[in-house]
Amino acid sequence: MRTTQQFSITLPNEMAAIVKSKVEAGEYATESEVIRDGIRALLARDRAVENWLNDRVGPAYDALKAEPTRAVSVDQVKARLRAEHKAATE
Template identity: 75%
Template sequence: MRTTQQLSITLPNELADVVKSKVRTGEYASESEVIRDGLRALLARDRAVESWLQHQVVPAYDALKADPSRAVTPEQVRARLAAEHAKIR
């Protein structure tokens, strides 16, 4: 059974130039390799976002829902950010 599938895609000129440049410089052996690597990076990013949502955002939301007194106002956030920014300067 075949494990690959041939597709025909259309890219804007600037993206097509990037793909061709990656092959021309020897970074990749073929245009297909460039596209496959890009798709792998996209899937990795999607998995990372999903993990962040499940392991950090959902628990934080649940904790806030259980104890609304933990909420921080926009003004408090701005003040904290300004204080941190002032430290960096």
């Protein structure tokens, strides 16, 4: 049973040149390996975003919903950032 599927893809010239240069430099044996590695990186990024949403954003939202007084206004955030920037540049 075949575990791969052949695709024909079209890339912008700049991306195609990058793929070819990776193979020519010996970083990868084939263009397909470059593309597979790129897809793996994309999947890893997607997993990282999903984990961040589940582990950090969701709980923060739930905590804020349970205790709305924890909220900080936009003006408070801007003031805090201005103060931190000022302190960092002095």
